[in-house]
Amino acid sequence: MSAAASRGSKPSKAKEAIVSTVERHTIAVLVDNEPGILARVVGLFSGRGYNIESLTVSETDAREHLSRITIVTRGTPMIIEQIKAQLDRLVPVHKVNDLTVGGPHVERELALIKVRGTGEKRVESLRIADIFRARAIDSTIDSFIFEMTGSLDKIDAFIKLMEPLGLIEVSRTGVVAIARGNQGL
Amino acid sequence: MAMKTTSAPTPDNTAAPAQDWTGSEIVLKALVEQGVDVIFGYPGGAVLPIYDALFQQNSIRHILVRQEGGAVHAAEGYARSTGKVGVVLVTSGPGATNAVTGLVDALMDSIPIVCLTGQVPTHLIGNDAFQEADTTGITRPCTKHNYLVKDITKLATTVHEAFHVARSGRPGPVVIDLPKDILVGRSPVYASPTGTARRSYNPRTEPDPRRIEEALDLMMKAKRPLFYGGGGIINSGPKASELYTQLVRATGFPSTLTLMGLGALPAADPLFLGMVGMHGTWESNHAMHDCDLMIAVGSRFDDRVTGKLTAFSPGSKKIHIDIDPSSINKNVRVDVPVVGDCGKVLAALLAGWKQRKAKADGKALAEWWKQIEQWRARDCLRYEKSDKIIKPQYALERLYALTKEREDVFITTEVGQHQMWAAQFYKFQKPNHWMTSGGLGTMGYGLPAAMGVQIAHPDALVIDVAGEASILMNIQELSTICQYRLPVKAFILNNQYMGMVRQWQELLHGGRYSESYMDSLPDFVKLAEAFHCVGLRATKPSEVDDVIKEMIKVKKPVVVDMVVDQAENCFPMIPSGAAHNEMLLGPADKQPKPAPKKPGGGPISEEGMVLV
Structure with a gap:
């Protein structure tokens, strides 16, 4: 972070x-x-x-x-x-x-990632999402929308993995950040 | 909106309030409370309600200009010569867009301006209505801050806040966009200036005492010190100039000044080395290059001052005093940044210097002065005299000689060679008597600015040193000058060329004078007469004195057509992309010149060619 x-x-x-x-x-x-x-x-x-x-x-x-x-x-x-x-x-x-x-500070970003695929690719995308702690928030018989929160690097890595599995669309919020510890801005 | 109102808005409009005002009346009431006595403006559809309210009162005088651009420059001249906020009133759409150049000019030179612009009614905003322009959008990067008032209960506080923002911290222009329905609407809410401070806006004016100590330490150790004062001293008020002069004298350090800083130290003071920068003096620029301590006071290391950045004063420690933290370390890394108002910082430095009973390193300083005197002896402003043709420098020398006895001489300029010559040859002994467009370099500034100065100082001798090309950019203001019987003097150095463009074309573009010559110029004497002014002309050196004396004597606006040498160039000059010690001197300098940078080439390097 x-x-x-x-x-x-x-x-x-x-x-x-x-x-x-x-x-x-x-x-x-x-x-x-x-x-x-x-x-x-x-x-x-x-x-x-x-x-x-x-x-x-x-x-x-x-x-x-x-x-x-x-x-x-x-x-x-x-x-x-x-x-x-x-x-x-x-x-x-x-x-x-x-x-x-x-x-030290914490940086996070939220991303919505749409993936289209059937069969093994579809299962694989779900498996990887699980590893990355991305949640499926919408599903059709041949697509998912994953929601994930994390550091830039983590989201980048996930998106890269989704590419061969049928990546359709990405929407990202951009970084939000806050300093660690008990003090405010 | 997070503006704090002192009086709570009363939403209850059913009961007739004891007193209420139209938006226009609120605006004028707030202006009066802000101490405004003059506004410069031009009416139009969207601001007619304010003009109607103006008609029914006597506290504020309105000066009707001939183009909105002239209004802003006039307000700038007014502000710079008085230290007060200049106020402008223009209509929506083209009124606002015409004002833009003046706003940027004021932004670059840190001049406090409040510009009221009309706007179409709020329900029409965004509809491409007649004379609609996105004024706040357009002026956002042209102002220090701007406002669009959509709620009449916030109108008074907005006006007060605008004045506070314009005049405090690093001053600048502020726009208030006023939709017509706000101006004609009525409200019982009026707030006085107190309590309108805004939490997010707190410019720092008091310096950090530790920085003062660091600065004093460096000053006591310096062997080749130099003060480099700028427009910030002038903006801080006349007291700051006094303190600057005292500090320079207490230390015995040499001082240069920027174009905007002229007058902060009397030009007659032997510690003054003349102006610094592209057309600064030989001694100033060499001292900048060779000093071991540079004390920048309210100056901003502008590219016209620094020349080639990588070769800028390579051996010096730098102290930078500025009210604007974003000016510090922008172009040049400094060693001791002092954020604060120049006047307050100078007072602290002076007090510290006295308290420490500090003395400069006398022996080293004497050596330094010896070196400076050698540079001075080069007499860099020397020019070839002529008894046949009027040299522009001669005209300005005579103008100074014949006006220097007066206390109340204000000089404005347009932009170009004449501006630099005026800066070199007119010796300013006091602050606030010199108005010129430094940062933006706006041709057409001088005549309306002179008008604004004359409004503020009716009995003063106000002279616009102009070029024939620049003055034509706002020549319509002669009509305003005539209407208000302002005895402004336009002193035109007429060489029929855009002189500075011609000079650069000569030095950089092989003498190909592309579009810099003007044919069919007006006969300025007749032009003056057409505007009910007095027109005078000199074509020979022997006529110069008589024309200047006549110009001063006539208690009317005068246009002087000083027909000068067409080929004269402005020297010294640091060519673009060159360092301070690579200055060019004019033909009158007989010492050997450095060799050209490339065989057969002119004095300007290739990297310099791309610079402005």
């Missing part, structure tokens, strides 16, 4: 490191849930040429009208620093938390 954290190099102030290493960071952003906020965030990324690997958003505090946006992005340490500073500059943004540098 903290694969992302270990993959990136240690935060280093050495100038040489800044030029070269591209790191993957998961950033949680707490925002006022108001019209246009998602457009502000997405526009910031496209306008300044930053990468978005995944982005999820939903209201997390209905009383205070706060939404939480989880962004997975890639960039050099200097770019990551810029991304956080630029996000923090948006008026409706309350907090920007880089989970990747903030210590």
Whole structure:
């Protein structure tokens, strides 16, 4: 789950490191849930040429009208620093938390995976789903829809295995993440 | 929406409330409470209710421009010369889209602007209604923040919040989009400015004391220090410029300033090395390159300042003071970042310097100054004088000489060679007297900006140093200038070329002057007269003084057509993609020039060719 954290190099102030290493960071952003906020965030990324690997958003505090946006992005340490500073500059943004540098955290994604097949392939898909702890949530005589939650790598692996067994369609939520331990954002 | 209202909205509309207001009245009431006395605008269908309310009051003066772009630049000039928020009122659709250039200009130069835009009624939004544009969508990346008001009970708080956002932190433009049904609707809810702070928006202004100590440590150890001050000092208020000057003098360190920072330190101060950057002075740029400590104060390491990043000041430690954390480490890695308001940081540094009874490394500093004086002796702004043709530099030298005794001279510019010459040859002794479009480089900025300055300072001498190409981009504002009897002076350095384009074509494109020459220019003297202004012309150096004196004497708007040398180039120049110590000097410099980068090639490297 903290694969992302270990993959990136240690935060280093050495100038040489800044030029070269591209790191993957998961950033949680707490925002006022108001019209246009998602457009502000997405526009910031496209306008300044930053990468978005995944982005999820939903209201997390209905009383205070706060939404939480989880962004997975890639960039050099200097770019990551810029991304956080630029996000923090948006008026409706309350907090920007880089989970990747903030210590251990948990990342999860939910995926719905449709597989079509009959006979042995159909049985095999069900067997693998069982191993991966994916649940069949819909079934016809020649198809399944599996629901699974897990790390990116786990979902990627499952999808890869489903390909020869009749993979039809995939829908994924993108990463949601939260820091480990007893402290909140 | 998470805006906090102080007074609770009253949903009960059945009983007649004691008092209620239309949306337009609420807007004006809020503007008055924000201390607004002037707005620049242009009416249209969607904002007619506000214009009707304006007609029925006397607190706010409206200046009718001739195109919405002019309104924003005028508000910028007003804001930059007063330190107040400039206010713009335009209609929906084309009114808003015309304002966009000015909004981006204000965003790039951190000018506080509140721009009210009309919008079609809420029930028509999204229907491609007449004069509908997605104003909040279009202006989202053009503003610091923007609002679409869909609930009249939130109108007053939105206006107050907009002013707070525009003027606090790093200032910038804010748009409030106002649907017509909100403007004509009625509401008993009005909230005063107090208590409208927003939880998510808290720009940091007080510096971290540890950073101050780190900065002072570096300053005491420095052998070749340099202050590099920018527009942030001006934006922080006149007090910040005073503190900057005090700190520079207390340390005895040399200081350069950016285009936006001119005036933060009096140009007459011997510690001032002139402007830095692409057309900065020889001594400033060399000092930037060779210093061992750079103290950046409210400057943002813009590409026009740094030149080639990999060769930018390679041997220096860098302290960067800025209110905007996203400015720090954006282009250049710094060693000591100090987030905070320039004025507060400078006060802390100055107090710390005095408290420590700190002294610079005197011996090293003397050596450093010796080196700087050698660079200075190169006299990089020298140009070849002529008694037959007016050199643009000469015209500006004379303009400065003939106006420097006055305390109340404001200079605005358009964009191009004349802008750089004005920055080089006009010596600014005070902040807030120099308005130019630095970040965006908007041709057509200067004339409306001068108009805004003159509105704020009716008796001042306001001069738009212009080029003949730039000024034509907003020449219609002469009509506004005439209507309000503003004695603005347009000082046109007319070389019939887009001078800076021509200069780049000469240096980069083999002298192929593609579309940079203008035929059929207007006769500017007659043009001035057509707009009820005074037109003056000088074609010989001997006429320059008389024309300038006449321009100053006439208490009316004046257009000066200064017919200058067509071939003159602006030097020094750091060619694109070059480092600070690879500057080009003009033909008047007789010292040997460095060899071209490639055989038979010009001074510009291939990687420099792709840069702007």
